[in-house]
Amino acid sequence: MKKTIKERPPLLVAAGVIHNSGKILVGQRRLGDRHALKWEFPGGKVEAGETPRQALTRELREELQIEAKIGPELARYEHDYPGGSRVHLLFFAVREYGGIPAARAFQQISWAPLADLPKLDFLEGDLDFVKRLARGEYAPQLGL
Numbered sequence: 001m002k003k004t005i006k007e008r009p010p011l012l013v014a015a016g017v018i019h020n021s022g023k024i025l026v027g028q029r030r031l032g033d034r035h036a037l038k039w040e041f042p043g044g045k046v047e048a049g050e051t052p053r054q055a056l057t058r059e060l061r062e063e064l065q066i067e068a069k070i071g072p073e074l075a076r077y078e079h080d081y082p083g084g085s086r087v088h089l090l091f092f093a094v095r096e097y098g099g100i101p102a103a104r105a106f107q108q109i110s111w112a113p114l115a116d117l118p119k120l121d122f123l124e125g126d127l128d129f130v131k132r133l134a135r136g137e138y139a140p141q142l143g144l
Contacts, residue, residue: 010078010088014056015043015126017074017133018094018101019142023113024133026120027063027106037107039120041091052090060097063105068097074138079125087125093142114144 018025026039042063046055053070060068071093078088103109112120117134132138 008086010086012046012052012088012090013044014046014052014059014090014092015041016056016060016068016070016092016094017041017138017142018060018068018097019144020111022144023111024117025064025101025109026112026117026122027103027109029123030105030107035123037121038123040123040126042106042109053092056092056094060094064099064101064109065104066097066099066101068094071095072141074141075129075132077128081124089125089129091129093138095143 027042029035029038043056044059046052056070060066074091076090080086114134117130122130
């Protein structure tokens with residue numbers, strides 16, 4: 001018997017909230033990708049045998065060419081996309097990293113001021129977090 005969307009475990013995704021001088025690093029998905037040109041926080045799927053922090057460290061290395069120190073978890077929640085996919089999102093503060101971020105897996109990356117984040121066309125699953133982040137709800141955990 002085929003499992004329904006709600007019966008399948010959600011895809012576990014770890015995202016990094018990287019900040020510098022009050023700005024947050026965000027990436028825009030490539031034109032040919034799923035959810036093309038939508039903005040998101042760098043990160044990705046947690047693979048078998050990885051913790052979310054290990055996955056985020058790997059993803060930031062692959063996507064941005066940086067070596068990051070993963071900080072505290074900021075938020076977690078599940079989101080169901082209209083197409084049927086279900087994700088469990090974990091957002092982590094990234095206060096320290098080595099290297100200069102490069103857009104290896106993105107159309108472009110941008111350092112966006114907190115107040116400007118809601119103006120960007122973010123992935124639907126990130127929208128609630130983006131609004132709370134822009135209101136300053138996570139400022140203490142980010143060291144802002």
